[in-house]
Amino acid sequence: MRLIFLGPPGAGKGTQAQILQRRFGAKQVSTGDILRDNRSRGTELGKLAESYMNSGALVPDEVIIKMIEAELDTLPDGFIMDGFPRTVAQAEAFDCLLESKDLTLDAVVLFEADRATLIARLTGRWTNPRNGRPYNAATNPPRVPGIDDEDGGPLVQRDDDKLETVTKRLDVYERQTSPLVEYYRHSGKLVQVDALAPVDDVTKEIVAKIGAPVEQNAAG
Ligand code: ADP
Ligand code: AMP
Numbered sequence: 001m002r003l004i005f006l007g008p009p010g011a012g013k014g015t016q017a018q019i020l021q022r023r024f025g026a027k028q029v030s031t032g033d034i035l036r037d038n039r040s041r042g043t044e045l046g047k048l049a050e051s052y053m054n055s056g057a058l059v060p061d062e063v064i065i066k067m068i069e070a071e072l073d074t075l076p077d078g079f080i081m082d083g084f085p086r087t088v089a090q091a092e093a094f095d096c097l098l099e100s101k102d103l104t105l106d107a108v109v110l111f112e113a114d115r116a117t118l119i120a121r122l123t124g125r126w127t128n129p130r131n132g133r134p135y136n137a138a139t140n141p142p143r144v145p146g147i148d149d150e151d152g153g154p155l156v157q158r159d160d161d162k163l164e165t166v167t168k169r170l171d172v173y174e175r176q177t178s179p180l181v182e183y184y185r186h187s188g189k190l191v192q193v194d195a196l197a198p199v200d201d202v203t204k205e206i207v208a209k210i211g212a213p214v215e216q217n218a219a220g
Contacts, residue, residue: 001026001078002103003210004085006180007111008173009166010118010125011195012202014134016111017082019203024212026078029071031064031086033132040129056160056168058086058176065093072097086177091184107210108184111195111202115170122166126155140199 001024005013017028035053038046045063052059068084085091098104113121124137128148135142135155142149160169184190191209193202206212 001080001210001212002098002105003079004081004105004108004184005083005111006108006177006184007195008113008118008177009169010122011111011113012121012199013082013111014132015140015199016109016202016206017080018133019199020206021080024078026080027075028080028082028132029068029075029084030082030132031067031084032082034067034071035059036129036132053160054165056165056172058172061087061089061093064090065097068094069097072101085180088179088183091180105187105189107191108187108189109206109210110181110184110190110192112192113195117196118170119163119166122161122169123163125158125161127158128153129156 003020003026005017007013014028014030017030020026021028032053035046035049039050039053040046045067048063049059058064064084064086068090072079081094085094121136121139124139126135126137126142126146127133128135128151130148130151130153133148133150134140135148137145142155146155147153148155159165181190191206193205193209195202197205
């Protein structure tokens with residue numbers, strides 16, 4: 001299964017990608033997680049990306065496209081792109097890349113939510129820095145505050161989830177990423193889901209709308 005999750009920061013893309021990758025075996029590819037991992041390891045890529053990420057701006061297209069190109073060869077069972085593409089230039093480059101490998105997209109899932117909800121979700125988000133799993137102090141709390149339910153390690157609040165950076169990121173989404181809605185509508189692959197619904201209901205709506213195949217790993 002090859003999917004793109006499209007939608008503003010805080011809409012629940014990472015939450016759903018983590019659930020569906022377990023159910024269907026397609027790997028979640030979060031460009032934000034890859035960049036944060038590089039930043040914490042102090043790689044050249046991480047150093048280059050840092051100032052953009054801290055300010056809520058997008059990392060330059062050519063850097064992201066090169067990163068995805070390397071990633072695509074490691075995804076034999078499909079992918080769920082979470083946070084990529086984020087500009088029309090990235091989407092066009094991705095189309096070329098897929099075509100060169102004879103791969104097609106199954107669907108682009110658009111997560112819809114209002115700005116006030118997104119701000120509340122992001123400023124209440126706690127993240128497992130080891131695998132990107134998100135929790136929320138209000139809507140989806142861990143069993144023990146500050147601790148991941150599964151690996152027992154600490155959760156952190158991302159620096160860019162501060163109110164000031166959140167509003168900047170939402171503006172960046174409107175300006176640079178929302179044109180992708182029309183881009184993918186033209187391809188006939190776009191499906192929309194109500195991202196305001198509870199987590200389980202969003203999962204059900206996605207599964208119904210993408211016409212999901214037989215589950216590969218229902219136990220996980
Ligand atoms: P994104 O990957 O789109 O930025 P996340 O999946 O990290 O969004 O979710 C943002 C925040 O909202 C997290 O704190 C998450 O726990 C919470 N969240 C995700 N989906 C829902 C939902 N359907 N209802 C309520 N809270 C949610
Ligand atoms: P995210 O984890 O998706 O919220 O992304 C966090 C930050 O990483 C963004 O605010 C950008 O600075 C950067 N980033 C992630 N994905 C991309 C992308 N596809 N294009 C450009 N910048 C990105």
